Structures are given as structure tokens and as C-alpha cells.
Amino acid sequence: MNAIAMAAVQVFALLLGPWSVTFEEETSRLRLENPAENVCVEGTLSFESDGQVWKIVRPRDAVGNRLGLLSPSNDIQGYLTFQQNGERLEMLVSHRTRQFYSGVLKFNGKIKFRDFSFACKTQACTKERVLFLAAGNGNSKRNDTLFAPEEDLAVQFRSASLQLTSESAGEWNVAMAGRIEESAEAVFAFNVEKNYLQRRYIPYYSPIDRKRAPKAPTGWMSWNIYFDTATAEDNLAEARIGKKYLQPFGMEFWHIESWQGNSDKLPVSNFYNLNLEVNERQFPKGMKQLADDIRALGFRPGIWTAPFGTGSDEFYAQHKDWFLHDVNGVPMRTWNGKYTIDPSNDEVIAHLRKIHEIMAKEWGYEYFKIDGMSGAGAGYCAHFFERSEVKAAMKDPNCPDPFERCVRAFREGIGEDRVFNACQGHFTGPEPKYADCGRIGADIVHPNKPVTWHNLLNQAGRTHNQIFAHNIVFYADPDTLMVNEALTLEEARLSTVVVSLPGQMMFSGDKLAELPMERMRLLQQALPPVADIHPVNLYPIFHLLPVWDLKVCRDWASYDVIALFNWEDEEAEVGFDFAEVGLDPDQDCVMYEFWTETYVGKVNGGFSCKIPPHAVRLFAVHRAQEHPQFLSSDRHVTQGAVDVKAMDWTDGKLTAKLELVGGFPTTFRFTVPEGMSMKSVTAGDGVRVETRSEADGRVLAVKLGAETAQTVELSVDFQ
Known part of the structure; x- marks a missing residue:
């Protein structure tokens, strides 16, 4: 331990790694400061035993890293020892040898931290029952950490009794207490942890760009009720209803799915996903006109793409070297296409960039849900591109970041002013660095099937598991909020709470004209997502909590x-x-x-x-x-x-x-x-x-x- 005790009249001072410790005996003021991270904790120490207040004093011996507990008889009968391990500072209260008295050490003070920070919970425990959320700086006796999302910086506090309360922007009150006779309560800890989420869960940690996406997006999309049959007129008819009943409550985007050539019949792997060919039967006026028509109704137009592959034989024949083949020369197939792109090929990356640029700049789409990423399995490209046999088939088998190259190209193509929803984005991959939103789970329905209770359980489970990243690195997209009569009213209400209480993205997916007003009201009561709701449990949860x-x-x-x-x-x-x-x-x-x-x-x-x-x-x-x-x-x-x-x-x-x-x-x-x-x-x-x-x-x-x-x-x- 690198510690230096500096004697001064009535002042105890100590340097422990990044921490400076100062104690003024006369006022019992303790100041803990980490100058490198601009963190300061200052307040009053006190100790009480059997109803009597003991004084905390400078040491009377040569041990330089502890204070003394002075009994009413003027004897030091206990110690307050400071020790450091990395960025962690501990304060241990203990008896002098052969002492067995009980007592409570208290610290009440203030913390100066970042203006944009919030109190949260980083200490997980087994058998948790509560998912905590906060709108603003909500105070709770369960919080144990202050977190600054712009820096991914956490200041953790540990004591048997702990309360963090908001005072003003960047200032917090802290109250800590523990009993000397209980070893489990005798340690107070202060820890500054840099890159808290990046080190644990989110290697590409990047805070949300709140200029581009100041709040979680909201809207309507056709897929989960129309699937591959929606036409331009279907979308616009729904938008006219949405303008009347949902736009006044804050609905922002109108999102088009399944528009590509050959996209009027599943599976997605047969769609013409790479050449901007439009299904002329369903969208006879083209995609630019549809974007203009949506904008005329007061919504911002959105579009779905699945650009990791194609079902077009003609496009494949024209660009055969853009696609992956196995050792026998057979095209490799994924969910996105019966022909899957080679992400190590620079021409492919340039093409991905270009087609998204056309959709953004020439067609006028402002929201992009880009599909086929997913951490779900090898049928999706985040997994697929990592497999050894797939990397061996690439033009550059040593390409270090094949999947990230694609995600980066999407952002470069749509531009810095468009909203990017990575579907299904995963926080363990590169998506947080480039995307604004991430689909956190499976589709809320199976193709051409109604929504079921099982689907809602999946939606709720993924919310529990990934909500800790929401409104920090991206907005969580739990898929559409379905409230139609395939669900009971109780089930529809439950899904409304799952989607909207955490402030997640809210996209409707029903045929709006068929909704009874009682169910339309559920959509209205879920809008808009409250912009300042953030997670409090900053770790994944793998159970459905009551x-x-x-x-x-x-x-x-x-x-x-x-x-x-x-x-x-x-x-x-x-x-x-x-x-x-x-x-x-x-x-x-x-x-x-x-x-x-x-x-x-x-x-x-x-x-x-x-x-x-x-x-x-x-x-x-x-x-x-x-x-x-x-x-x-x-x-x-x-x-x-x-x-x-x-x-x-x-x-x-x-x-x-x-x-x-x-x-x-x-x-x-x-x-x-x-x-x-x-x-x-x-x-x-x-x-x-x-x-x-x-x-x-x-x-x-x-x-x-x-x-x-x-x-x-x-x-x-x-x-």
C-alpha cells in the first residue's frame, strides 16, 4: 500500500492511490477526493455506542492509515482504517483488541459528480423481485451507485445502510451506516469505475446521439398484421387513422416493410434485398412518392431493409464474386437471402453504403430498420460471419471485423441525420457505436399467425434482459405493441405496461380501423415514451420479475x-x-x-x-x-x-x-x-x-x- 500520513494540527491527511483523504478532528469532517475523475465526497463522521457519542480522532500511534475511536473515558478503543485497492477506497471500523462493545458508525455528506448523472443499482443479488426504473433522479433506498452515461463512469458506494438522494444537478446527498459488532457491516466502500458498462457488457459503448434521436422513436409498421401483403394504399389508409387517433399523442414515424421486388411472398431469403427493385404491384408509384405521401400526413417516413443477402438470381449472376460460397462452390444461405454477401469485399461494402444513401437522400426516408443482424443464431449475420467455415470462404479470410464493416456502411449510407434501428441489434456487438435503436427480441408474432400470450412472455423476458442498456447506448425496441382482440384485454394491458412503462420504443402494429376504442386508448396511453426514463438495475435480469x-x-x-x-x-x-x-x-x-x-x-x-x-x-x-x-x-x-x-x-x-x-x-x-x-x-x-x-x-x-x-x-x- 502506497500511503503517506501527513501530521498537522487537528488535521489527518492521507494519500491512497487516486484518493486523497482529509479529516478535520474538530468538526469531524471527512473529505474523500478522486481528482483524476473529479469526484468529491465530503461530510460528517460520527460514532455512537450505548447512546453515547464517541469522538473520532487522529491516531495516537505510528500507524498512519487509521483514525481512532475515542471512548467517553478518553481511551482509544477502536479504529477507522483506510485502505485502497485500485480505484476502490475502503473505510473499516473495528474494535481494539479485547473490546466487544456495539456501536454504529455513520457518514452523512454530499457528493459532487457530473451534472448529467443518475442514481442506480449495480450490486445484483439472487432472488430479486423488483425491476427498478426512474424518470428523472428518482430517489430510492435501494440505489448504490451514481452513473454518468456520457462517460460510462460509475461511483459505487457500499455500506450496510445506504441512501443516495438527489440535491441538484451534479450534487447528491449520501447517508451511510454500519454496526461495528457485525463484520459484514463494518466496511464502507467508495469505488470509481471507469468504463463500467463497456468493460462488462457493451464493448462498443457509445452514448446515444440525442441531437439525432432526442427520445425513443414511435410509430406504426405493417409487418405484424399484414406481413408480406401490405400495399402503399394499405399503409396510407392506416396512416390516415393514425393521424387522427395517435399523432396527437406523439406518434412520429410511419414505417414501410416488405416493399422489395419479390417481397410479396415469404420467406425473406427470396426477397430482392440488394438492388432497390420495388414491388410494382404493391407500390405502383414507387418508394419516393410513398415517403412524400407519408410526410404530407405529418409523419416521418421509415423503411425496412434486409441487406445481408438476396433472393435475386439475376443480381447474383451479375455479381457472383460479391457472395459467399462453400468449398463445393454452392452459395451460402442465410435468413437474409439464398445468396449471402461477402462482407470482406470492398465492392460489397460500397454497394451497401450506396443503396442506403439513395433511400435516405433520393427517396427521403428518415428512419431505417435494418434487419438480419441478430445475436439469435447462425442464420443471422452477426453469428454467421464469425463461423470459421464462413470466414474461410471470404475474399479476405483475415478480415478482423466483417460484421462491423456492414454496420458502419449502413450508418455512412443513411447519413448522420437519419435514425437507425439495428434489428435485431445486440449490445455485445458493434451496433451501439452506429445505431440509435436496437430490437431486443424476436418478432411479437410468427408469420401469418395472431399474437399470443407466449409472444408477450418473450417480449417481457427480453425487456428484463436488455433494458439496462436502454436510453444509454440505444433505445430498446421490444417490437410492436399489439392490442388487438387476439389478446384478452388483460393481456393487452400487460403488454402496454411492458412496452411503455420503461420508456421503450412504441410502434403499433395492428389494423387500426379494427380496434375498438377501448384498445385504441391503450396505444394512446403508451404515447409518448417518457424521454427521461432510464434503467436503475444496470445489469441484465434473466427472470420475469413480479x-x-x-x-x-x-x-x-x-x-x-x-x-x-x-x-x-x-x-x-x-x-x-x-x-x-x-x-x-x-x-x-x-x-x-x-x-x-x-x-x-x-x-x-x-x-x-x-x-x-x-x-x-x-x-x-x-x-x-x-x-x-x-x-x-x-x-x-x-x-x-x-x-x-x-x-x-x-x-x-x-x-x-x-x-x-x-x-x-x-x-x-x-x-x-x-x-x-x-x-x-x-x-x-x-x-x-x-x-x-x-x-x-x-x-x-x-x-x-x-x-x-x-x-x-x-x-x-x-x-
């Missing part, structure tokens, strides 16, 4: 949206306790269930309920107040994170700034404490207001509607 907890932090309040899932085929009792979701067990909370529009009331310590099979219950959980308070909004599954902009209670009046969608009313709900009642409600000119009393007078529902999208100022007087 509890998801979204911590919402807004200027006007902090609250939780807790989803309780029943993944089983029979009714089940599902619940949570406050401690496991990071809530104060002694704090009263009020709860409201979104789908059944049920007021649970005041809850303390925990909650459970019976949930039907294949269903979810979605609760807004607010710290209980003695006065009327906001409870829920039916605008979005986050129950206020999208549309509530301000909320205040002053002198018997509740005021709020609320965003309304033009032509679609929203209902806001508020608690009404016992002994109080509503006196009057106003919301400005041109706003329709309806009120009703619910839950035996304990809830006030206020329905607001306006013809145009606007922010309204609601005022509710109580008496």
Missing part, C-alpha cells in the same frame, strides 16, 4: 408507479413491501390503480392484491399528505409524468398546470381528506370541465377537455 417500480421525480412531486404482474395461468396474490421498493416503511402512502380506476386508500409498510392470470395492476403511490393531493391522470401509464407540469397547495386551494391533448379529454384525480369537500373548479376559457366524486367522497375526479392541444391552469377550491 414487481416493477418506476420512480418519478418532477419539480412538483416525487412518486412511484408500481406494476404488479401475474405471469401465471391462474389467479395469484402479488405484492410488495415498502423496504424492497426503497420506500420508507414508516411512511403512509396513498395508492390508486390505473386500469380498474380503483382508489386503494392509505397504505403503510406494504401491499398485495389478487391479480387475474396474464394481467398487471398499475398503482400510483404517493406519500400521504394531510391536504388534498394529486393522485393520478389517465392520460399515460406513468400517471402524471407526461402531462402534469406543476402542482401546488396553498391556503385551501389546489392549483396545477396540465397539458391536454386536443380533442381527447383527460381525467385527473385528487384525494379529498375526511372533513373536506370541493367548493369550485376552474380551468380557463374553452376548457370543458366535468367533476365527480368517487370512492365514497375520498377522491375527486376532474375531467378536462379542449379542442386544441394546450396547457391549462386548473384551480380547485376546497372547504
